[in-house]
Amino acid sequence: MTDIWAEGFTSAQSALKEERFFDGVQFINSCMEAYAKVVGDESDRIVKDPGAFVEEHLAKLSEEQKDVLRQMYEVRGDIITGLGANKRAAVDYQCAQALGAVGADVKVASAQAAMKEKKGGGKVPVTVLTGFLGSGKTTLLNRILKEFHGKRIGIIENEFGEVGIDDSLIEAGPLTTEENIIEMNNGCICCTVRGDLIAGLKKMVKNSIKNDKPLDGVIIETTGLADPAPVAQTFFADDYVQQKLFLDGIVTLVDAKHLIMHLDEEKPEGVENEAVEQVAFADRIVLNKCDLVDEAHLEEVEKRIRMINESVKITRTSQSKVDMDFILGIEAFNLDKILEMDDAFLADDQEHQHDDRVTSCGIHVKGEVHQQRLNEWLAWLLKERGVDLFRTKGVLAVQGMKEKFVFQAPGGGRSFFLFGGGTGGFGAGWVGFGQVGGFGFPQPT
Numbered sequence: 332m333t334d335i336w337a338e339g340f341t342s343a344q345s346a347l348k349e350e351r352f353f354d355g356v357q358f359i360n361s362c363m364e365a366y367a368k369v370v371g372d373e374s375d376r377i378v379k380d381p382g383a384f385v386e387e388h389l390a391k392l393s394e395e396q397k398d399v400l401r402q403m404y405e406v407r408g409d410i411i412t413g414l415g416a417n418k419r420a421a422v423d424y425q426c427a428q429a430l431g432a433v434g435a436d437v438k439v440a441s442a443q444a445a446m447k448e449k450k451g452g453g454k455v456p457v458t459v460l461t462g463f464l465g466s467g468k469t470t471l472l473n474r475i476l477k478e479f480h481g482k483r484i485g486i487i488e489n490e491f492g493e494v495g496i497d498d499s500l501i502e503a504g505p506l507t508t509e510e511n512i513i514e515m516n517n518g519c520i521c522c523t524v525r526g527d528l529i530a531g532l533k534k535m536v537k538n539s540i541k542n543d544k545p546l547d548g549v550i551i552e553t554t555g556l557a558d559p560a561p562v563a564q565t566f567f568a569d570d571y572v573q574q575k576l577f578l579d580g581i582v583t584l585v586d587a588k589h590l591i592m593h594l595d596e597e598k599p600e601g602v603e604n605e606a607v608e609q610v611a612f613a614d615r616i617v618l619n620k621c622d623l624v625d626e627a628h629l630e631e632v633e634k635r636i637r638m639i640n641e642s643v644k645i646t647r648t649s650q651s652k653v654d655m656d657f658i659l660g661i662e663a664f665n666l667d668k669i670l671e672m673d674d675a676f677l678a679d680d681q682e683h684q685h686d687d688r689v690t691s692c693g694i695h696v697k698g699e700v701h702q703q704r705l706n707e708w709l710a711w712l713l714k715e716r717g718v719d720l721f722r723t724k725g726v727l728a729v730q731g732m733k734e735k736f737v738f739q740a741p742g743g744g745r746s747f748f749l750f751g752g753g754t755g756g757f758g759a760g761w762v763g764f765g766q767v768g769g770f771g772f773p774q775p776t
């Protein structure tokens with residue numbers, strides 16, 4: 332009879348040979364966990380703390396068991412090297428060496444050397460732009476497109492609500508054509524539309540190859556409620572994506588005025604606090620909206636950020652005015668660092684739950700709004716439900732005006748701005764995010 336662990340080991344070897352590294356991790360981890368039981372260990376240290384596992388069991392293992400474990404750690408080291416977590420791979424090679432592997436010391440040395448090397452290798456760099464609702468992500472995206480007007484940048488734009496507003500707010504440059512802007516509405520790319528993210532990335536890359544218009548980079552703007560971890564995992568979970576693209580960094584926009592409030596928000600059991608996750612996974616933090624707070628508050632915000640992500644680089648800004656070198660081409664995403672923080676990062680069955688008290692409401696109607704009635708309605712909305720609103724935004728056609736109007740109410744919903752720009756003549760739309768169940772928006776016209 333073939334043991335379960337042996338079948339898993341064969342699958343892991345095949346995945347390694349075919350360079351399906353993410354699948355390989357799933358196979359090798361489960362086969363090793365099964366093998367730990369064979370040698371009388373019920374814990375998961377065989378994969379999570381290999382050094383301690385080998386040290387404890389080495390003297391008791393038979394020669395045959397040593398040989399099996401040696402092979403397992405070598406295969407796991409090779410798979411993890413394929414994913415780019417060289418520090419973690421070096422630990423596996425050291426275990427293989429302790430179990431008698433010949434030449435494992437060479438692999439340890441080369442894994443350690445690879446840690447210092449630059450990543451990329453001809454792949455397209457991807458930046459994940461995250462940050463809570465209204466923190467300034469679209470403002471930053473527009474700045475990037477303006478400063479890099481000579482570069483071909485693909486954009487994936489994800490909105491939580493069913494009405495997409497941000498695509499109207501993006502001021503695409505000459506090389507950012509419709510072909511390389513992909514909009515994903517009505518769900519979060521960290522969960523419900525994650526499959527669309529993978530499909531979108533593949534389509535973008537395939538089009539660029541087919542049309543011989545290589546991409547200089549891809550930027551993914553997540554919803555303000557996204558957990559960045561599953562988005563980052565995408566770059567390891569899909570083989571095609573892994574071969575063609577690499578995650579350059581996770582850039583988190585932080586609203587200096589509201590961050591502490593969002594970090595302190597109590598969530599129901601099992602629900603992650605997105606603001607905490609976004610800070611924890613950040614490679615760079617753009618501390619935005621500094622114009623709205625004083626120095627003492629900024630210092631307090633930085634202190635709170637450091638408590639979650641000690642070594643992250645932070646820059647203070649207003650209107651998302653940040654040096655591009657701080658956020659792009661940084662090669663900052665480090666799988667080893669993420670694995671130290673979240674051991675289950677590479678597991679493909681991770682549970683992820685959004686706070687379902689936060690909902691969205693979208694209105695998309697044809698016609699023009701009446702300015703005075705709109706203002707009356709906004710005043711009513713602000714008075715009645717202002718404290719419940721995290722974020723409202725929209726693009727409007729106002730009666731008697733040629734321009735299209737952008738409607739913005741960031742953070743807390745305690746202020747509304749209505750300003751014009753460009754040329755208009757299309758339907759009106761609002762999107763609101765509120766706490767505790769949806770609420771009815773009166774028709775805006």
Ligand SMILES: Nc1nc2c(ncn2[C@@H]2O[C@H](COP(=O)(O)OP(=O)(O)OP(=O)(O)O)[C@@H](O)[C@H]2O)c(=O)[nH]1
Pocket residue numbers: 462463464465466467468469470471497554555584619620621622623648649650651722724739740741
């Ligand atoms: N006072 C102030 N307002 C800002 C700053 N940066 C951006 N804003 C405004 O804040 C609002 C929200 O900015 P966006 O860039 O749309 O924020 P976002 O993170 O893309 O918002 P969502 O996509 O809805 O999560 C807009 O009205 C911006 O003009 C800033 O530094 N200070």
